[in-house]
Amino acid sequence: MLExxxxxxxxxLSVGFTISLVAFLLLNFATDPAVTxxxxxxxxxxxxxxxxxxxxxRPLYLQYxxxxxxxxRGDFGESVHWRLPVAELVARxxxxxxxxxxxxxTVTILVAIPxxxxxxxxxxxxxxxxxxxxxxxxQAIPNFWLGMMAxxxxxxxxxxxxxxxxxxxxHFILPAFVLGLSSVPAIMRLTRTGLLEVxxxxxxxxxxxxxxxxxALLFRHAMRNALLPVVSVLAVQFGEKLGGxxxxxxxxxxxxxxxxxxxxxxxxxxxVVQSLLFLFAMFFVFANLLxxxxxxxxxxxxxxx
Amino acid sequence: xxxxxxLLCIAATLIAVPPAxxxxxxxxxxxxxxREISTTDGLYNTRRExxxxxxxxxxxxxxxxxxxxxxxxxxxxxxxxxxxxxLVVTLRDxxxxxxxxxxxxxxxxxxxxxxxxxxTETRFHARIDRWLDSVEALDERRVQFNMKYPYAMxxxxxxxxxxxxxxxxxxxxxxTVPDAQRELALGSGPYRVIEYIPGQQVTLELYEGxxxxxxxxxxxxxxxxxxxxxxxxxxxxxxxxxGVHWAFNVPTDIAENVGNTxxxxxxxxxxMRVGYVALDAAGRSDPDGPMTDIxxxxxxxxxxxxxxIVDNIVRGSSGPLSxxxxxxxxxxxxxxxxxxxxxxxxxxxxxxxxxxxDGFELVLTASRDRDVMxxxxxxxxxxxxxxxxxxxxxxxxxxxxxxxxxxxxxxxSFSIPDAGAIMPDRFITDQQRVYTGDEALSELVxxxxxxxxxxxxxxxxREAITRITDQAYWVxxxxxxxxxxxxxxxxxxxxxxxxxxxxxxxxxxAD
Numbered sequence: 001m002l003e004x005x006x007x008x009x010x011x012x013l014s015v016g017f018t019i020s021l022v023a024f025l026l027l028n029f030a031t032d033p034a035v036t037x038x039x040x041x042x043x044x045x046x047x048x049x050x051x052x053x054x055x056x057x058r059p060l061y062l063q064y065x066x067x068x069x070x071x072x073r074g075d076f077g078e079s080v081h082w083r084l085p086v087a088e089l090v091a092r093x094x095x096x097x098x099x100x101x102x103x104x105x106t107v108t109i110l111v112a113i114p115x116x117x118x119x120x121x122x123x124x125x126x127x128x129x130x131x132x133x134x135x136x137x138x139q140a141i142p143n144f145w146l147g148m149m150a151x152x153x154x155x156x157x158x159x160x161x162x163x164x165x166x167x168x169x170x171h172f173i174l175p176a177f178v179l180g181l182s183s184v185p186a187i188m189r190l191t192r193t194g195l196l197e198v199x200x201x202x203x204x205x206x207x208x209x210x211x212x213x214x215x216a217l218l219f220r221h222a223m224r225n226a227l228l229p230v231v232s233v234l235a236v237q238f239g240e241k242l243g244g245x246x247x248x249x250x251x252x253x254x255x256x257x258x259x260x261x262x263x264x265x266x267x268x269x270x271x272v273v274q275s276l277l278f279l280f281a282m283f284f285v286f287a288n289l290l291x292x293x294x295x296x297x298x299x300x301x302x303x304x305x
Numbered sequence: 306x307x308x309x310x311x312l313l314c315i316a317a318t319l320i321a322v323p324p325a326x327x328x329x330x331x332x333x334x335x336x337x338x339x340r341e342i343s344t345t346d347g348l349y350n351t352r353r354e355x356x357x358x359x360x361x362x363x364x365x366x367x368x369x370x371x372x373x374x375x376x377x378x379x380x381x382x383x384x385x386x387x388x389x390x391x392l393v394v395t396l397r398d399x400x401x402x403x404x405x406x407x408x409x410x411x412x413x414x415x416x417x418x419x420x421x422x423x424x425t426e427t428r429f430h431a432r433i434d435r436w437l438d439s440v441e442a443l444d445e446r447r448v449q450f451n452m453k454y455p456y457a458m459x460x461x462x463x464x465x466x467x468x469x470x471x472x473x474x475x476x477x478x479x480x481t482v483p484d485a486q487r488e489l490a491l492g493s494g495p496y497r498v499i500e501y502i503p504g505q506q507v508t509l510e511l512y513e514g515x516x517x518x519x520x521x522x523x524x525x526x527x528x529x530x531x532x533x534x535x536x537x538x539x540x541x542x543x544x545x546x547x548g549v550h551w552a553f554n555v556p557t558d559i560a561e562n563v564g565n566t567x568x569x570x571x572x573x574x575x576x577m578r579v580g581y582v583a584l585d586a587a588g589r590s591d592p593d594g595p596m597t598d599i600x601x602x603x604x605x606x607x608x609x610x611x612x613x614i615v616d617n618i619v620r621g622s623s624g625p626l627s628x629x630x631x632x633x634x635x636x637x638x639x640x641x642x643x644x645x646x647x648x649x650x651x652x653x654x655x656x657x658x659x660x661x662x663d664g665f666e667l668v669l670t671a672s673r674d675r676d677v678m679x680x681x682x683x684x685x686x687x688x689x690x691x692x693x694x695x696x697x698x699x700x701x702x703x704x705x706x707x708x709x710x711x712x713x714x715x716x717x718s719f720s721i722p723d724a725g726a727i728m729p730d731r732f733i734t735d736q737q738r739v740y741t742g743d744e745a746l747s748e749l750v751x752x753x754x755x756x757x758x759x760x761x762x763x764x765x766x767r768e769a770i771t772r773i774t775d776q777a778y779w780v781x782x783x784x785x786x787x788x789x790x791x792x793x794x795x796x797x798x799x800x801x802x803x804x805x806x807x808x809x810x811x812x813x814x815a816d
Contacts, residue, residue: 035702043737044705081343082503083484092503148538156546156568163543164534166505253534255505262535263341263504268698 004296012289019281020071024064027274032056036268037080050080054271071278077271081264086275090257096166097249097256100179101241103172107180108187108237113230115184116191117218120226123196131192135185147178147251164253175252179245183237190233194226201225228298232291239287243280329794332527334810337540337552341504341533346486348420348427348468353554353717357805359468360521361509361529362492366394366413367463368520371800371809374722376460377520380408380469380493382446389455389757396446401514402471403497410442415472417450425475425483429466436462457754457762461721469493495524495808507531524808541790544569550792553805557620560788570791573621574799578717578785579631579727580674582681586778587742589707595665596710602777604655605667605711606645609684613647614783618676621786628781629728629773633801636724636753636766643774652688664689671713672700677782678713705737714738715785720804724766725754732773741778 027033034051051057055066070077076086112135119131154174155163165171198204199222207221246258253259257276264272338354347359368379378384384394400408417440419425420433436456441449452459470492475485488501495515500508509529515522532549534540541559543549545568555563557573564571584605585596595601611625627644630637656662667690671678678694685692697703704712718726732739734747741747746769753765773779787803796811 031698035699038699038701044702047702083343083487084503089503148542151539151542156542159546163546163548164539165532165548251536251539253532253536253539255502255533259535260504 001296005293008289008292008296012285015285016278016282019285020068020278021064023274023277023281024067025060027270027277028060028063031268033270037270067274071275076275079264079269079272081267081269081272086272089260089272090275090279093255093257093260096254097242097245097258100166100172100175100245100249100254100256101238103176104178104180104183104241104245105234105238107176108183109234111181112184112187113191113227116188117195117223119188119192120195120199121218128192131188135188138181139185141181143178143182143247144251146181147175147248150174150178151251164251166252166254166256171252171254175245175248175254178251179241179248183241186233186237187230190230191226194229195222198222198226228295231298232295235291235294236284236287239284239290242283242287329812334526334529334551334795334807335543335549336529336531336807337534337543337549338531339533339535339537339540339554341535342501342507342531343503344484344487345490345498345501345507346468347490348429348470349483349487351428353805356465356720357807358507358531360494360804360806361496361808362490362494362498363468364400364493364495364519364521365464365467365469366396367460369461369464369720369722369802369804370520371802371804371806374800374802376464379464379520381463384460386757387449390452392450392452392459393443394448394450396448397516398446399516400493402493403491403512403514404471405514406471408469408493409445409472410448411472413448413469414440414442415474416468416470419470419475419481420467422481425481427483432466433462455755455757457757457759458721458723458725461723461726465719465721495519495521496529505533521806521808525811529807541569544790544792547792547794550795551797551807551810552790553787555788555790557786557788560621560790563790568793570793572789572791572797572799574787574789574803575622575633575801576717576785576787576803577631577634577720577722578715578787578803579626580677580713580715580782580785581626581629582669582711582713582780582782583731583738583740584778584780585710585740586776587740589740589742590710594710595659595661595667598659599776600655600659601661602780603645604652604659604688605685606777606780607648607652607655608688609681609780609782610647611781611783614677614680618680619783619786621788623786624784626781626783627774628770629731629779630724630766630770631718631727631784634718634722634724634726635759636763638763638767638770641767641770641774643771643777645777649684649688656688656690662689664691666690667692667711668695668709669693669711669713670695670697670700670703670709672697673715674713681713681780681782701738707737707740709740711780713782717785717803720802722802725762728766728769729754732769732778741773741776743772743776743778746772746776 034047034056038047038050055063074087078085079089082089115131115134119128122128151163155161161174162171204222207217245256246262249256249258250262261276340352340354342354342358344350345358347355347363364380366379366381367376370377380397380400382395382397384392386392396410402408420427420429423430436452438451438453443449474491475481477485489498495512496509497512499510511524511527537555537559540552540555541563544552545563560571563569584602585594586602588594588597615623615625628637628639628642632639667685669678669682675696682692682694700712703709716727728750732741732746732750734744749765749769753762756762791797794813796813800806
């Protein structure tokens with residue numbers, strides 16, 4: 001197991017390293033960071049001052065090396081716009097995104113797993129078709145549209161929830177619903193497939209022979225094995241939500257790191273964009289790593305393979 | 306398991322949750338800003354959001370009266386010109402900062418020296434340093450401003466380009482820290498900052514020590530919360546739901562739709578901003594380029610239908626523009642302008658006369674108002690040009706380097722109702738952004754602000770406007786509209802100069 005963990009960690013690190021390089025090069029080749037940071041009305045002198053101040057006049061490999069070393073020391077640089085350390089900005093915004101990601105994952109679980117179970121228990125029936133249709137619709141509807149519709153119906157027409165902001169837990173319910181719904185299809189299908197497969201196995205037939213039926217059979221015997229792959233996919237979905245709530249946070253004016261990323265792109269705050277790009281990628285990499293390790297822990301066949 | 310009690314419990318909880326309504330009973334006005342506020346210190350950001358905030362937090366020496374559009378004394382009591390370049394301002398003796406301390410001449414001298422010091426990096430350094438040589442305290446209440454040359458806009462600059470900070474505000478352990486006032490700027494205006502959450506909101510409270518005879522003492526609402534909501538559709542939803550009372554710069558289509566629901570009011574207010582295309586008449590990008598030919602520049606002016614652009618794209622309270630300034634500004638005399646009527650046939654014949662019957666490649670560089678830019682390109686294509694749009698994030702760099710043949714620009718003149726707030730910046734040739742190459746015009750425009758004789762200034766502006774439009778250095782396009790979405794709970798009248806003054810908002814039917 002230890003060897004497996006080390007192997008996966010090494011792989012995650014190399015992916016992280018590659019992403020950091022790509023993020024760095026993209027920002028440097030797509031735009032002149034000094035011009036972007038200086039803003040619309042900057043003079044040539046101001047641009048050159050920023051170029052020298054932030055070291056953009058040094059060779060690229062040196063800039064990358066310095067950035068990477070600083071990053072792993074916890075120094076993400078300083079925001080040009082906010083005049084604050086990027087690490088402090090991330091620390092201020094991250095708890096909001098973490099809460100949103102956690103709540104949206106809860107929505108995903110509460111919607112997708114019951115739907116998957118219903119579909120699996122009634123394969124190829126109307127219930128199965130309805131469950132699948134809901135999943136397809138959830139996948140097809142863009143977040144910004146669903147978000148606006150949710151606001152119009154549940155905050156404007158029937159003012160049950162607040163429209164936007166992140167002051168109280170109630171402000172998170174609509175965005176969590178919107179963000180969570182986008183992950184429903186994957187989890188629902190996985191639950192359905194897993195459960196259908198498990199229900200056809202020998203040990204379930206044995207359990208039936210012993211007289212287990214209904215909820216007892218489903219929850220005590222079938223679900224435990226059927227949900228093994230679901231758990232690892234949920235870990236990946238959580239990583240996605242940490243870095244992928246940009247649209248939802250913008251529509252609902254939630255002051256998380258997704259919105260920080262959008263603001264930073266719009267105002268050309270290169271140090272923040274660079275760090276967030278890398279952080280988002282690393283969330284995903286570590287969520288994948290966690291999923292791999294969970295799978296290996298739950299299913300010994302994987303680590304032996 | 307019986308789920309009914311559980312579900313009922315959830316439903317009851319949800320119903321009991323109060324919707325996020327901005328509560329008039331709390332006497333709190335909620336305003337929505339589309340862009341974040343990076344600092345509460347107006348000396349360090351020149352965005353319109355910071356202008357609005359600055360008028361709430363800070364009282365400058367002078368203030369532009371929303372009715373008359375004239376500068377009136379605010380923290381100052383009076384002023385006197387000792388000679389053309391020496392101005393003595395006498396301060397009031399009852400102006401206090403939000404910590405209760407009295408504003409003195411030492412604070413004024415400290416504030417102006419802070420702006421004059423290039424190393425403090427305030428956003429108004431270049432503007433003030435251009436005309437102000439030094440400032441000194443004559444006594445506790447009198448301050449002398451020593452100017453580099455006679456400067457007609459001095460009171461407007463006091464009103465909009467300066468803030469008065471308490472002496473030592475930026476000193477931390479003996480070191481000047483430009484960010485010292487970033488989170489809770491200590492001002493002397495009608496509202497004081499009580500909370501600042503970067504990227505999310507600023508909370509203000511009516512300053513109880515504010516003097517009652519101030520021209521800004523019309524504030525009646527106790528608290529103001531400024532929320533940052535980047536998405537205009539969300540802003541509109543908030544206004545409809547009662548979570549926000551005041552939103553500005555909302556796109557016309559959204560504002561109109563919301564206004565039609567009756568749940569909020571759409572008000573298209575005036576704006577000082579004008580939009581124009583500057584043409585490379587000086588041949589900076591190409592000494593033999595087509596823009597150096599006056600017939601080509603006139604053809605480009607004749608080719609566009611300004612009224613159609615205003616009616617179909619910009620809408621609101623916008624209007625077509627024929628002058629190099631906003632006609633409501635002092636000195637911006639529309640009758641002095643040569644007006645180019647929409648006449649594509651005449652445009653084609655002018656091009657042919659200039660030797661461009663088969664057209665040429667025209668690149669319009671812009672960084673805003675893409676829909677209007679596409680329309681301009683369409684009009685120029687229609688007269689036979691190979692026109693295309695180069696839409697950049699930053700026009701300033703190639704513009705300052707003299708690389709552009711035509712670029713779109715706009716100016717809000719900082720809401721100053723005087724053509725002297727826009728024309729010198731755009732036509733004095735020692736600036737990198739100027740593409741006229743017209744030294745005589747440059748001298749004429751420079752002279753508009755260097756005399757206090759208003760009649761003479763008017764005459765010089767008139768002369769300059771005639772020359773600029775006759776030579777077709779610009780393609781003036783349109784005046785902007787400023788759209789507001791207002792809750793039915795408030796009353797707000799947008800002043801003529803386009804500068805929103807949030808302290809003028811009142812509750813409907815308030816006593």
